[in-house]
Amino acid sequence: MIKSICKTTLALSILTGGLFYSNITPNAIKTVEAATVNGTVTATVLNVRSGPSTSNKIVGTLKKGAKVSITSTSGTWYKITSGSKTGWVSSKYIKKSATTVSTATVNKMKTLGTSKQLIVVSASNESTRNALIETFEKSGSTWKKLHTYTGVIGKNGMISNKHEGDYETPEGKYTITTAFGRNTNPGTKMTYRKITSNDVWVDDSNSKLYNTWQSASANNGRWKTAEKMNISQYDYGFVINYNQARTPGKGSAIFFHIAGTSGYTAGCTATSKTNVVSILKWLDPAKKPLIIQTPLNKLSQY
Structure with a gap:
């Protein structure tokens, strides 16, 4: 979904060794089994407190460069573990x-x-606009990771109960069946639909055609609002099959597409054009591709 204030960006991005990172060096990427977020102390000496406030007792200190695991947050405070030390x-x-x-x-996913x-x-949490995009493929009975990219999501982060116009990316697991673009098929095996200047996606919750791809010339009063598809962010992308029941007000036009210039989306997921094309070429309908969008602390539900 693209609104007038919702063009996306991946500023200061670099392509390194087949992995796409934005403002992150390869050495900063950590792999974890669960939802722990890691970090590094930047202060010369950092006080560790018993609670999330300067009024709480100091229970220890950490030196610059110390590695920590962030287990929860409270306002502008992190609860961390570093070696034998735990605190805020x-x-x-x-x-x-x-x-x-x-x-x-x-x-381990079931x-x-x-x-x-x-x-x-x-x-990393439900309010961030930044995300990691990782691809996995199953060979026999084992999943293997292929690539890691950086991307951006909704202006207001992720949410499990999405509504139209909330600028949130919907959490959940969704199928992928249709790719699209303003240009010719880049080599995807997915069903590919070429966008024309007449194409729109209906976002009018009161329309019987809510959350569907239509031709603007066929409107005839059947919807009041619709998103134009003929924009540069949609040079290449695919439809995330969210709200297939087309429940009024639950959100529409949720895509995976090319990033623009603002650092967030209105609810889609976006990354660089190079990354989008690479993923499209990899997708294979015979392998029944899925996309999971989730904060790290909810990974275990899949």
């Missing part, structure tokens, strides 16, 4: 590392059915 520290003195989803975690291709879009 000011978040302004912790630099977070990107946290990837491990292959072991995917191999909800993937007969799928052999999986995209995991993970966020």
Whole structure:
């Protein structure tokens, strides 16, 4: 979904060794089994307190460069563990590392059915606009990780109970069946629909055609609002099959597409054009691809 204020970006991005990172060096990427977020102390000496406030007792200190695991947050404070030390520290003195989803975690998932291709879009929390996008493929009975990319999600983060216009990316597991683009098929095996200047996606919750791809010239009063598809962010992308029941007000036009210039989306997931094309070429309908969009602390539900 793209609104007038919802063009997306991946500023200061680099392509390194087949892995796409934005403002993250390869050494900062950590793989974890669960939902722990890692970080590094940036202060010369950082006080560790018994609670999330300067009024709480100091129970220890950490030196610059110390590695921590962030287990929860409260306002501008992180609850951390570092070696034998556990307590609360000011978040302004912790630099977070990107946290990837491990292959072991995917191999423990019970909800993937007969799928052999999986995209995991993970966020460190529900309010961030940044996400990691990771691709996995199943060979025999074992899942293997293929690539890790950075991307952006909704302006207001992720949410499990999405509503139209909330600028949130819907959490959940969804099928992928249709790719699209303003250009010719880049080589995907998915059903590919070429966008024309007449194409729109209906976002009018009161229309019987809510959350469907239509031709603007065929409106005849059947909807009041619709999103234009003929935009540069949709040069390439695919439909995330969210709200297939087309429940009024639950959200529409949820895509995986090319990032624009603002650093967030209105509810879609976006990354660089190079990454989108690479993923499209990899997707195979015979392997029943799925996409999971989730904050790290909810990974275990899959």
